[in-house]
Amino acid sequence: CPPAIQECRDIFDGMYAPKTILHVTLKFDGIIYSRASTHLGNSQILYCPQGDWSLTPVPASIKYIYGMLMGELVFAAQRHLLLDPHNNTIDPFSFYLDFLAKMYMMELESHLENVKVTWVVSHFA
Numbered sequence: 001c002p003p004a005i006q007e008c009r010d011i012f013d014g015m016y017a018p019k020t021i022l023h024v025t026l027k028f029d030g031i032i033y034s035r036a037s038t039h040l041g042n043s044q045i046l047y048c049p050q051g052d053w054s055l056t057p058v059p060a061s062i063k064y065i066y067g068m069l070m071g072e073l074v075f076a077a078q079r080h081l082l083l084d085p086h087n088n089t090i091d092p093f094s095f096y097l098d099f100l101a102k103m104y105m106m107e108l109e110s111h112l113e114n115v116k117v118t119w120v121v122s123h124f125a
Contacts, residue, residue, distance in 0.1 A: 023065040026073060028117050033075070036061045044124050045077065051119045059104050059124055063112060073117040078108035 025034045025042070034042035046057040060077035067073050083089050083103060093101040 020066045020068060023067060026065050026117065028073065031123070033062060033065060033117070033120075035065060036063060041125070042123065045075070045115070046121045046124050047077075047115050047119045048121060049119075051116060057121045060113070060115065061108055062115075075115040075117065075120075076112040077115045078110075078112060080104040081107045081109060 024038050025032060032042050036043040043062040044059065045062060046059055048057055049055050059080040062075045062077050064076035081104065083091055083105060091103040093099060093103060
Protein backbone atom coordinates (compact mmCIF):
# COMPACT_ATOMS: atom_id res chain seq x y z
CA CYS A 1 0.00 0.00 0.00
CA PRO A 2 1.14 3.53 -0.64
CA PRO A 3 2.23 5.50 2.47
CA ALA A 4 -0.82 7.80 2.27
CA ILE A 5 -3.19 4.82 2.45
CA GLN A 6 -1.23 3.30 5.35
CA GLU A 7 -1.44 6.61 7.21
CA CYS A 8 -5.22 6.77 6.65
CA ARG A 9 -5.52 3.22 7.97
CA ASP A 10 -3.49 4.09 11.08
CA ILE A 11 -5.64 7.16 11.76
CA PHE A 12 -8.85 5.18 11.24
CA ASP A 13 -7.64 2.34 13.49
CA GLY A 14 -6.60 4.84 16.15
CA MET A 15 -10.04 6.43 16.18
CA TYR A 16 -12.34 3.43 15.83
CA ALA A 17 -10.47 0.30 16.93
CA PRO A 18 -11.42 -1.00 20.39
CA LYS A 19 -8.90 0.01 23.03
CA THR A 20 -7.85 -1.86 26.12
CA ILE A 21 -6.29 -0.62 29.33
CA LEU A 22 -4.10 -3.06 31.28
CA HIS A 23 -4.24 -3.11 35.08
CA VAL A 24 -1.94 -4.62 37.71
CA THR A 25 -4.69 -4.97 40.31
CA LEU A 26 -8.42 -4.41 40.39
CA LYS A 27 -10.78 -3.75 43.27
CA PHE A 28 -14.33 -4.83 42.42
CA ASP A 29 -17.17 -4.98 44.96
CA GLY A 30 -14.60 -4.66 47.75
CA ILE A 31 -12.50 -7.63 46.54
CA ILE A 32 -8.95 -7.17 45.27
CA TYR A 33 -7.81 -9.14 42.22
CA SER A 34 -4.23 -9.18 40.92
CA ARG A 35 -2.23 -10.69 38.12
CA ALA A 36 -0.34 -13.83 39.15
CA SER A 37 2.94 -12.00 38.55
CA THR A 38 1.91 -9.33 41.07
CA HIS A 39 0.26 -11.36 43.88
CA LEU A 40 -0.37 -15.08 43.40
CA GLY A 41 -3.01 -15.38 46.11
CA ASN A 42 -5.14 -12.56 44.73
CA SER A 43 -4.92 -14.06 41.23
CA GLN A 44 -6.56 -17.39 42.11
CA ILE A 45 -10.25 -17.27 41.15
CA LEU A 46 -13.23 -19.58 40.87
CA TYR A 47 -15.57 -18.53 38.08
CA CYS A 48 -18.60 -19.76 36.18
CA PRO A 49 -17.60 -20.58 32.58
CA GLN A 50 -19.24 -18.22 30.07
CA GLY A 51 -21.05 -16.62 33.01
CA ASP A 52 -23.39 -19.63 33.29
CA TRP A 53 -24.15 -19.88 37.01
CA SER A 54 -25.74 -23.33 36.53
CA LEU A 55 -22.28 -24.76 35.75
CA THR A 56 -19.75 -25.80 38.38
CA PRO A 57 -17.21 -23.00 38.98
CA VAL A 58 -13.70 -23.72 37.71
CA PRO A 59 -10.38 -22.57 39.18
CA ALA A 60 -8.08 -20.31 37.21
CA SER A 61 -5.16 -17.95 37.60
CA ILE A 62 -5.35 -14.36 36.32
CA LYS A 63 -2.58 -13.59 33.85
CA TYR A 64 -3.84 -10.17 32.72
CA ILE A 65 -6.46 -7.69 33.91
CA TYR A 66 -7.82 -5.31 31.35
CA GLY A 67 -10.62 -2.86 30.92
CA MET A 68 -12.29 -1.89 27.69
CA LEU A 69 -12.90 1.79 27.09
CA MET A 70 -16.61 0.95 27.26
CA GLY A 71 -16.03 0.19 30.97
CA GLU A 72 -16.20 -3.62 30.93
CA LEU A 73 -13.57 -5.31 33.13
CA VAL A 74 -12.13 -8.62 31.98
CA PHE A 75 -9.47 -11.10 33.12
CA ALA A 76 -7.33 -13.15 30.78
CA ALA A 77 -7.02 -16.31 32.87
CA GLN A 78 -5.64 -19.82 32.61
CA ARG A 79 -7.58 -22.72 34.07
CA HIS A 80 -5.91 -25.11 36.48
CA LEU A 81 -5.60 -28.64 35.11
CA LEU A 82 -7.69 -31.47 36.51
CA LEU A 83 -5.92 -34.18 38.48
CA ASP A 84 -4.35 -36.77 36.21
CA PRO A 85 -6.15 -40.11 36.85
CA HIS A 86 -3.10 -42.00 35.54
CA ASN A 87 -0.90 -40.38 38.20
CA ASN A 88 -2.64 -42.33 41.01
CA THR A 89 -3.41 -39.08 42.83
CA ILE A 90 -6.60 -39.36 44.83
CA ASP A 91 -8.72 -36.31 45.48
CA PRO A 92 -9.32 -36.52 49.26
CA PHE A 93 -12.45 -34.38 48.92
CA SER A 94 -14.16 -36.83 46.56
CA PHE A 95 -15.28 -38.98 49.52
CA TYR A 96 -17.43 -36.15 50.91
CA LEU A 97 -20.32 -35.73 48.49
CA ASP A 98 -21.94 -32.87 50.44
CA PHE A 99 -18.68 -30.91 50.60
CA LEU A 100 -18.19 -29.22 47.23
CA ALA A 101 -14.41 -28.97 47.35
CA LYS A 102 -12.21 -30.43 44.64
CA MET A 103 -8.46 -30.79 44.18
CA TYR A 104 -6.74 -29.56 41.01
CA MET A 105 -3.14 -29.53 39.79
CA MET A 106 -0.93 -26.45 40.18
CA GLU A 107 -0.19 -26.59 36.43
CA LEU A 108 -2.25 -24.38 34.15
CA GLU A 109 -3.75 -24.86 30.71
CA SER A 110 -1.67 -23.25 27.98
CA HIS A 111 -4.41 -21.07 26.47
CA LEU A 112 -5.94 -17.94 27.93
CA GLU A 113 -9.66 -17.53 28.46
CA ASN A 114 -11.56 -14.25 28.82
CA VAL A 115 -13.38 -14.08 32.15
CA LYS A 116 -15.65 -11.17 32.99
CA VAL A 117 -15.20 -9.96 36.55
CA THR A 118 -18.94 -10.48 37.13
CA TRP A 119 -18.50 -14.24 36.45
CA VAL A 120 -16.15 -14.66 39.43
CA VAL A 121 -17.57 -16.52 42.44
CA SER A 122 -14.61 -16.13 44.81
CA HIS A 123 -10.90 -16.50 45.40
CA PHE A 124 -9.58 -19.94 46.33
CA ALA A 125 -6.53 -21.44 48.02
